[in-house]
Amino acid sequence: MGFEQLEQELENLLGQGGIQTLFQPIVDAREALVEGYEALSRGPSDSPLHPASVLFETAERCGRTLELENLCLRTTRASWTSTRRTQKLFVNVSPDNLLPGAYEHRLLEALLEDGAIAPGQVVVELSERYPALDMEELKRSLTWLKQSGFQVAIDDLGAGYSGLKLWSEVEPDYVKIDRHFVRDIHEDLVKREFVRSVMQLSSRLNCRVVAEGVERNGELELLRDLGVRYIQGFLFGRPRSVANANLEPLKAVSRMPENGTVSAASLVHHPPTLHGDNTLEEAWTMLQAQAGVFALPVLDDDGRALGLIHKWQILEAFGSTFGRSLNEKKPVKQMMKSDALLFEHDQPLEELSRRLTEDEDDYLRQHFLVTRDGFYEGMGATRALLRRMTEQRIEKARYANPLTLLPGNVPIHEEIESRLAEGAPFLMIYFDINAFKPLNDHLGFRTGDRLIVLLGRLLQQYFGKEGDMVGHLGGDDFIVFCDDIDHTVCSSTAVMDTFNAESRSVYRDEDRFRGFVRAEDRGGRVCNWPLATLAAGVIRVSPESVMDTEEVVHRAAEAKKASKPAEWCDTTPELCQVS
Template identity: 50%
Template sequence: MQDSLVHELQHLLADERITTLLQPIVDTAGGSVFGYEALSRGPSDSPLHSAAMLFETAERHNLTGELESLCLRATARSWAAHGVPQKLFVNVSPDKLVLPALNRAGLSRLLDDNGLQAEDIVIELSERYPTSDLAALQESLVWLRQQGFGIAIDDLGSGYSGLKLWSELKPDFVKIDRHFIRDIQDDLIKREFVRSVVDLSKRLDCKLIAEGVESEAEFRLIAELGIHLVQGFLFGRPRPMPTATLDPLLPRHTGRQWAGNSRDSAADLCRYVEPLAPDATLKAAWERLQREPSLFALPVVDNGHPLGLLHKWRVLETFSTPYGRALNERRAVTHLLSADALVVDHHMSLEDVSQRLIDEDLHYLKQHFIVVRDGGYAGLGATRSLLKQITARKLEDARYANPLTLLPGNVPIQKALESRLRDRQPFTLVYFDINHFKPLNDVLGYRAGDQVILKLGGILAELFTDRDDFVGHIGGDDFVVISPADDTLDRIRQAQALFVTETAPLYPSATRDAGFVECSDRFGQMARFPLVTLAAGLVAVKGFDCDACRTADQLAEIASAAKKRAKAAPGHLFLDTVDCHPPANAATMRS
């Protein structure tokens, strides 16, 4: 069998019969493809089709170097043929990058021959393969970075050298091994491991990529932990061509209905309940449950880390059996511990908590869940309270929603502004208005006008999907966005471009070609008006270190003035910067 495999491999190398597949790496925060990982496969009718069999056979017969070189050539040709702008992630074994195995001139020729740029390529070093000479590898990586290549550590957690590699090599990206992602929603240890990796990545200014995301429950949990770059079958399988469109599931992950604009979180439901230590006895726990009849579960916490819940019904059931109390009351509470308790971060939105509860078990709904802050126990939440709060808010949302777009109207907009002012965190308030909307209504009719308004609402809801973004509809063709994100201006420009593209087909072709409509102006005279475009007045709100802050009404007035200035400004953009504690005679700064 081994002889036949090595012969197959030798023929494969001689004929260069390697296929490159591309699996998307998705930026779930932005709802876009961030890059692709190149995966090499043998011919579909070959016993060496799978990557595992292909590379294991090469390693067994000392042909790994030749195979990797062929894979790199095949990847370069494939990537050049597609011409997509995203980053390309390429797996390379560490020893392949150490001199003399690293042919620097040959690598430069490979890029030049295929019209590729080093800045678009990220080299992945797998933790699975030992590094024989770390100093030589570091020297090579310095040269590769000078050429423009990015560096990633692959499969973090699969071996023993991952953290050492991370500290020594200082990569741009770290990919968390799929072992720690699989069923992470059901495993406290995996959650804590990934949480610690997230904290470390922030300190080291390194981007994390979660590998092997295959279920919505896994995705929701890693999104809660703050990981936005993901790779896995849930978002796309390896294919010969780059993914033309994201998986249909993606809009459900990255987008959201406007009700998600609410900032209510698990912290609002959190009630501190004194936890039990792991070595506490069932007798002591039962006595406490009897003293406090309002408690139906007790958290068990070890050094601040929640282990699970001790349910009252389970203790009662055990103690009610013959000799049950005598046999069990001296045992530790961990004997009856429910380790599958739902654990949520205090920042998690109520909608996400509700969805997690539903996904946890198909047979019954958990009555309580554990709330953590920075990974440590903070208190308990009750499902009953969660459902009551969500129901009350849904009713309020429906009451104040705009009837056309179903986006939040004036009352929720006012509350959202007040909430952000209370939080005292910088944000940008954007007032959108459609230029030349009345001529469109007059010429094409109100049905076309409603379509234009719906398109704008949809565009804003798709572009502003971060957890702290808010999209509202004041009425008519006026919309509001509140966002703390640094890329708010970029997304506004995207919205302007998409709006023009998506509204153009509503005009007759002759009108599109002419670039204007003719109708009566405010004086009753026939005039020409351009096709609709989008104006945006921005108010950058900052400075919250004193009590003399602006009110929501004052900010709304400033935004309205910025919107009017934007309609006549270049690019239909105008920015006001507002310091929320200016001197009494200071004016707002305009740029």
């Protein structure tokens, strides 16, 4: 087809409409939920302008890119609002079309008409393939958009002209790595190092990284090992008119999240949703079309969960004589279960299990709804919760210390690797017991075990905040992870004071009175040993630290050793900063 014909096709399209909007999911691989959907525009299916490349190239040659983008955005708004999704919406805009001062208002007008979409839900993607001619004007436009509530992403990083300069100038909320660097990354060392460098830079610039074009499990697994949290590609869903995602591939590479707590978000799946005014007939049609789905969420106009409509309820209503004809036009809000259990996405699985089993109803609920800030996020199944809880307990039992039941060496090393990959600073405290060997020799191993259990209990008691983790390396050696320095110092001091006081109870009266015990040292000489106290060394691991897991443990052990007194006495933790 000649260019004149393409130009006429574009003229008809701009005048009459006909743009198709498809949605591709962007998955949060850590939480196992959908972060958002990218809106992709196509021409009519029977038109030569159907492929996006032909459509936008024709508009560019005709000087009508701005008109086309606005048409695409208006179509996206209409399609997106009909999905009733509450995740983020990623939309593509060429940088040069952000330069005219009035464009921001056109963008708002096209996307936010009638208040159907909030600015905070929209991420504006700038393709690196098309360089901006005036960077200062672009920065002013982006600043205006951010102040209006939009977020910004750089698309196709590594594929275009402006590269890191655009990243540093724009200060985006997201950076999307071009699919070239993702394809077969598990078999390509150069691509792996490129993504690793992007991750290190993103941690310093406080930016989220999205890997595009993920199609194979091997790519997904390697990207997660590198710390990439957000994934987009055919593995989770091709662009479709319906905004849905397939999260099954995450099960093959499932890992414990960084803070060791699995949340409700990990159980979410996304069946079709209903509005309260949808009829029972519409609900039945949707259930019939979804194999293995036995309940559908019902939402209000704002995307908040109203309840659940179960397949058995509709069968019961339709099952009697004339039941279908009498009931099929009734709205689902008249029959739905409005007492469905709601859980926020970050609630731990233990909390879900407790509430489900403590419920006073005579039956165990098969489904529950997950929300984010009160808005519907997805639906969960009780069966999946019970399976995950069982898997968790088995996994913990495999690597737990048999004396304290705290996470042992393997989970501790995994925690260090996860925190290093995340790039955020953290504190690590190494605890052990001073004069532990003579205590064992003098009072026996059973008494020594009592002190180890006491220390484990105190560490769990005082380090129970979100972001804390307590592990038991073995013997009298414990590791604690924290994020807050004030919490670390206060809790460490409390643990040491309590331990030093309670540990006195294991000694004989005469030992307590003397303040020491007589026992052999490592050379076999009889010495006077002080009563057991606690030593602690703290290190701070910052994003600038260039360390692997073994070096982190070594430095923590050195900090603990440095905290031990030259003369036996009670101590308080010292802080050693690693940078």
